[in-house]
Amino acid sequence: MACARFLLGIQSRVEELPSTPLLGKATINVGRMEGGRQVNIVPDTAQAELDIRLGSEEAKTSIISALEEEGSKAAAPGRFSWETISYKRPMAAPLGDPFLQMLAGAYVLVRGERPQWEVATYCTDLPTLFSAGSPAFALFGPGNIAQAHQPEEWIDLGLWEREVTVLERFLADALFPV
Numbered sequence: 740m741a742c743a744r745f746l747l748g749i750q751s752r753v754e755e756l757p758s759t760p761l762l763g764k765a766t767i768n769v770g771r772m773e774g775g776r777q778v779n780i781v782p783d784t785a786q787a788e789l790d791i792r793l794g795s796e797e798a799k800t801s802i803i804s805a806l807e808e809e810g811s812k813a814a815a816p817g818r819f820s821w822e823t824i825s826y827k828r829p830m831a832a833p834l835g836d837p838f839l840q841m842l843a844g845a846y847v848l849v850r851g852e853r854p855q856w857e858v859a860t861y862c863t864d865l866p867t868l869f870s871a872g873s874p875a876f877a878l879f880g881p882g883n884i885a886q887a888h889q890p891e892e893w894i895d896l897g898l899w900e901r902e903v904t905v906l907e908r909f910l911a912d913a914l915f916p917v
Contacts, residue, residue, distance in 0.1 A: 741813045742774060742785035748809035749789070756801060759794035761831045761858055765802075766792045788824070792860065796828050827866040831858075836875040838913065845908035849901065859884070879906070 746769055753767040767789060774785025791802060810819035832839060834856055846854045859878050881898035 741815070741818075742772070742787055745809050745813035745819070746772075746787055746789075748813060749805055752805035752809060753791060753802070756794070756798050759829075762794035762829055762860065763858070765794050765798055766860070792862070793829055799826075799828075827862055827864075830866055830869075830873045830876070832873060832876050838875040839877055841912050842877055842879065842905075842909050845905050845912060849905045849908055861887075 750767055753765050756765040758764045768791075769787055770790050771788040772785070773787075775782035793799060793802065806821050810821060813819070843854050846852075861884055863878060865876060865878075879902065881902045882894045886892060
């Protein structure tokens with residue numbers, strides 16, 4: 740029950756974080772829970788693995804405090820601990836960046852329409868490539884993120900070829916401007 744109290748407390752604290760204009764609200768997912776050996780025995784330990792997605796780097800300090808406070812409230816003294824398994828900071832690129840505008844131009848030339856920019860609320864390895872700052876970037880390619888990491892994941896080769904053509908046009912424009 741202490742683990743359940745902790746999870747409800749930390750969920751509430753994540754929901755209280757302010758929304759950011761570009762990345763929106765922070766989210767929390769309890770991806771895994773474990774504890775106990777048998778239904779009629781009170782577990783001596785329990786653990787949970789959380790996936791918390793933050794809208795800003797500043798929210799990280801608040802979440803660390805919340806983890807410690809909620810864990811101390813829920814568990815018996817000295818019985819709570821936590822660790823960060825992986826942290827990737829939130830990143831955002833300004834849409835007015837010249838390289839992003841150049842990518843949009845290549846997209847229009849190849850596809851005949853303007854790209855519909857969206858915020859990616861999923862995780863990528865991009866933050867591991869840049870220790871600080873946020874260079875111009877776009878997550879670009881065929882497929883649908885809702886279908887990613889699923890059994891029988893696939894990409895339409897026709898869409899793949901079209902997106903390669905957009906990237907070729909972008910690279911030609913970026914490397915060999917007229």
